[in-house]
Amino acid sequence: MKKILFPTDFSETAHNAFIYALKLAKSINAEIFVLNTYEMPVISTTSAGQPELIQSVYNSIELNNFENFKKEVPNLRAIAEKNDCNDLQLTFIFEEGIMLSILQKIITDEQIDFIVMGTNGNNSLEKKLLGSNTLHVMENIDIPILSVPKKAQFKRLTNVGYATMLRESDKNGLKQLIKITKNLNADLKVLHVMRKESDSTMDLLDSWKTEFNDEHVSFHTVLNEKIEDSVFFFIDDQLIDLMCIVKRHLNFFEKLFSSSLSKQLSYHADVPVLVLKEKVHT
Structure with missing residues (x-):
């Protein structure tokens, strides 16, 4: 239990x-x-x-x-x-x-x-x-x-979102979420926001798509300098029921409830936010 x-x-x-x-x-x-x-x-x-x-x-x-x-x-x-x-x-x-x-x-x-x-x-x-x-x-x-x-109401989780900077340490969270969403029979939608166009970033994204090739996992890329706007649009456009982010070390958790993307996520309408531990590779 x-x-x-x-x-x-x-x-x-x-x-x-x-x-x-x-x-x-x-x-x-x-x-x-x-x-x-x-x-x-x-x-x-x-x-x-x-x-x-x-x-x-x-x-x-x-x-x-x-x-x-x-x-x-x-x-x-x-x-x-x-x-x-x-x-x-x-x-x-x-x-x-x-x-x-x-x-x-x-x-x-x-x-x-x-x-x-x-x-x-x-x-x-x-x-x-x-x-x-x-x-x-x-x-x-x-x-x-x-x-x-405050306005969140529990409902069946159909679409789970995951915001990532495509760091190696973010993969652990994605693996956790794939297991969770499979058990819930939910779709996992992975978002990466690019501030500017980059061939290397697109190559990295392709490698993630190959590594996490699953019928219930989809990748979404947005080109926008304003990360916050992109995330909010993603939540609304993809009908996200639960948004997931990885807790960065040092000041990240503080930023979760300060003037940052994560704070605005937490207070965005009625969408709960799941904060995951970042796995450290030594």
């Missing part, structure tokens, strides 16, 4: 992503680990001069967060029942600490297959996940991350 980790802040965006995660889990026979975290503020003992008062404040914060968690769990179970997913195995986890560190520990301990999270570009969950101090932790998360926009 597959295992999905779903971090939530109980927002409207997260609830919509939860419905997506539920229906996805049901379609692939998976269980879901629902995670809610909170962080304690740093309070200086010198400012108050009363350590017992500070401890009282901490206890109050912990209690308030736990009470909210207890209140929200039945709501999530009700959402599951409403969507005919009450037979799914749901595990609820409540933790204090840095969210990404907790994510990493759960991924290891429970052998999580991938993460599903909601995104609308400005919620507190993303701020927790993508703060500048947490980027190095996210870089060490090797499992796929499915980003679900």
Whole structure:
């Protein structure tokens, strides 16, 4: 059985992503680990001069967060029942600490297959996940991350898109997706955007077509300096249900939710984005 980790802040965006995660889990026979975290503020003992008062404040914060968690769990179970997913195995986890560190520990301990999270570009969950101090932790998360926009609704995946710069390290992601799309009986459409015409690039593209010759895999090339426009047109023109990209090293994951192609992908209408680990060849 597959295992999905779903971090939530109980927002409207997260609830919509939860419905997506539920229906996805049901379609692939998976269980879901629902995670809610909170962080304690740093309070200086010198400012108050009363350590017992500070401890009282901490206890109050912990209690308030736990009470909210207890209140929200039945709501999530009700959402599951409403969507005919009450037979799914749901595990609820409540933790204090840095969210990404907790994510990493759960991924290891429970052998999580991938993460599903909601995104609308400005919620507190993303701020927790993508703060500048947490980027190095996210870089060490090797499992796929499915980003679900606020308007996304789960449906049968018919057309899966994959954007590539035709790097050797992108082939691993393509191989993963070919297996996934075959199991789903979906078509995989590979996009490469060229900023300028190049014979060497066309030769490289031909070699990819030969290597990944499959009736369910098609290659699409666009000549355009504005990569973003090309990708959006591709999504609409090819009726893409799920867009896939490879996580670059260092700053790539940060760029996923900053002013970049990947951010705009994540917030493009109702199309979820699957972020794959980039395989390193040594």
